Amino acid sequence: MGEIRSKFLEVYSVLKAELLHDPAFEFTDDSRQWVERMLDYNVPGGKLNRGLSVIDSYKLLKEGKELTDDEVFLACALGWCIEWLQAYFLVLDDIMDNSVTRRGQPCWFRQPKVGLIATNDGIILRNHIPRILKKHFREKPYYVDLLDLFNEVEFQTASGQMIDLITTLEGEKDLSKYSLPLHRRIVQYKTAYYSFYLPVACALLMAGENLENHINVKDILIEMGIYFQVQDDYLDCFGAPEVIGKVGTDIEDFKCSWLVVKALERSTEEQKKLLYEVYGKADEACVAKVKELYKVLDLQGVFAEYERESYEKLVKFIESHPSKAVQAVLKSFLAKIYKRLK
Amino acid sequence: MGEIRSKFLEVYSVLKAELLHDPAFEFTDDSRQWVERMLDYNVPGGKLNRGLSVIDSYKLLKEGKELTDDEVFLACALGWCIEWLQAYFLVLDDIMDNSVTRRGQPCWFRQPKVGLIATNDGIILRNHIPRILKKHFREKPYYVDLLDLFNEVEFQTASGQMIDLITTLEGEKDLSKYSLPLHRRIVQYKTAYYSFYLPVACALLMAGENLENHINVKDILIEMGIYFQVQDDYLDCFGAPEVIGKVGTDIEDFKCSWLVVKALERSTEEQKKLLYEVYGKADEACVAKVKELYKVLDLQGVFAEYERESYEKLVKFIESHPSKAVQAVLKSFLAKIYKRLK
């Protein structure tokens, strides 16, 4: 893994250098420096799970056959396209959420001299993806499918973000809108397509597969993505801050979290009334009351049961897939997230 | 022209209805309504010049042959893709510039309940373009070229916006950076590609042409786009507000306008000193001093000479083109902008 990671980071430097000398634009010295600083600040600093999993997946699809240098480079390039996509979403999301920190440093828009220029920087990040794809994949038979794939997944993510934004609309805090189907819809579109389906779909295209023959792979990965987000919601409240690396604020932020949805489902009228009063307030006592209610309703037990069921369902689903190589890809994903603590 | 315009607006309704029922996303009622309101507010309210010129250009390329209904629809759809692109740029530009009005109404982000959700709405607008292209052009032999074209032009526009933003950076007002090459570079990338080259390039692709054989068409259109922006800069100061429909604020906004660049070129040391003191201040007396200097330096005469020269050069350039049909397209563009007063 250390070897793949260092290879992956090497490819970042190659892609960055190419982008900083893209012949489609005449950089000024200032703008070239700006882009370089912006990329280094926003692109490579995450866990890189999404990007690395393109390479993992492609290897598994190749069933142990040694990859050529060219294949490794291309799989890394696609992995980086996903990391660029993620960086673009995060830069803009932090602006819209007025967030303070990201990946242990101030959000990009909070850097001196950046401010709302970060909006355009997000757009630049997004525009780098087709530049990378064109430079390295233009002659591949699956080039147009790659473009379609990235376009569709971006559209789905932006649409998920939209329902998240309009249901959490400031000044219209209304818990009665929150339900399991809404939670599922937000999570599926905002997170699951780009985080789970996209890396595998990239690997499948590189392996010469037609994505239309892999609708069930998509369905399984979307289910896994939803399960992953439920864990995320759970850890936001019940995880150890020193392990997850941040203090959760979903309760204060009036988030349509799996926990609040489950709490609403399981509450008596009286408990519901309390929840309506205290949820979404940046007040310690209110947050404590929500957490207390979660405990009373045994959401920890409900989550444990959900986790067990999801896991079983996913394993069964995966084992029904006709291809052992595809099964291996899906199992590798599942192993990475099952019972995770961070 | 009235007939084309009403056909064009009809196609808007068709595209909108399709987007509001895109099977790649499961809309909630709220989100479908949100998108519809957002589209109606931001997409069809401009002059539609860029969109309509795709149809004009395509007709001229067809040299008088009657277009089929299908061809008209497709040319309109591509025209709307450009209008969508423009709407996306404007929604985000207004946020970044903290603007107040756009096309005679409050900027979208200033609408109640919208705010920074407008950032994601801009992204949604952008994402609609590949949805429209996929739905109506997926089977065309030029589909991949269309995707590449829109991607490249968007990249160039965002890059031009970037140099505009970082040279006008708040707190770093420094006139010594402003020069004709910088002005040209900003204008070329931020405006000319998407406003002038893109509509003609769309028409050429629809007509079965390979864009690589039309580099000189691109060059001519970029020159025209730069000329158009110089007019825009000129009218911002010397145009009649009741004709151009707004009161210019380039001086207050410290814009890298063609006028200030020319003024810097022609100033004595003393005049330059004055300009450094008063340019970019939201103060009536300062603005008046800048305008006074522009008059003393006879920038009206300089502009008239620039306009005459540009026109002659463009006509010569156009007439050297081997295809009469392409000449007609380019002349039609030039006729629309030569000596314009708004």
Ligand SMILES: [Mg+2]
């Ligand atoms: Mg956020």
Ligand SMILES: [Mg+2]
């Ligand atoms: Mg958010």
Ligand SMILES: [Mg+2]
């Ligand atoms: Mg979370």
Ligand SMILES: [Mg+2]
């Ligand atoms: Mg503006």
Ligand SMILES: [Mg+2]
């Ligand atoms: Mg601007």
Ligand SMILES: [Mg+2]
């Ligand atoms: Mg102007």
